[in-house]
Amino acid sequence: MEAIFRGALDPLIFIKMLVLQPLFYLSDDEVEFQVNDRRSFEEFVGLGVMNIIPDATTVAVFRERLRKAGVIGELVEMFEAYLRSQELQARGGQILDATLVPVPKQRNTRDKNMVIRAGRLP
Numbered sequence: 001m002e003a004i005f006r007g008a009l010d011p012l013i014f015i016k017m018l019v020l021q022p023l024f025y026l027s028d029d030e031v032e033f034q035v036n037d038r039r040s041f042e043e044f045v046g047l048g049v050m051n052i053i054p055d056a057t058t059v060a061v062f063r064e065r066l067r068k069a070g071v072i073g074e075l076v077e078m079f080e081a082y083l084r085s086q087e088l089q090a091r092g093g094q095i096l097d098a099t100l101v102p103v104p105k106q107r108n109t110r111d112k113n114m115v116i117r118a119g120r121l122p
Helices: 011-024 028-037 039-045 056-069 072-085 110-117
Strands: 088-091 099-102
Touching (some): 011 056, 028 039, 028 056
Antiparallel strands (some): 088 099
């Protein structure tokens, strides 16, 4: 990762900002604004009130370096695998309602499963 990015901030901060973008449908400018504006976003990316928030151009440059290195897909897969291991899934949406939620679990009894397999309704 260091070969891709040599900067003053931890690359994980940028990766977390990139995670926020598709979840909340944010452009580079909007993710910069939201991390500056929302305490929850600031905490998620690992910054405090006194930290410098990366600007939109820096986020775009970082994403382009990841793209050129061919690691974006691998990072997305790792993130999704982590969520699955925690029984979570990412649900995108508007900023007001985007959240990580537990994955629903099926709780049919064996008898109900046999009825369902037989093509009948339990």
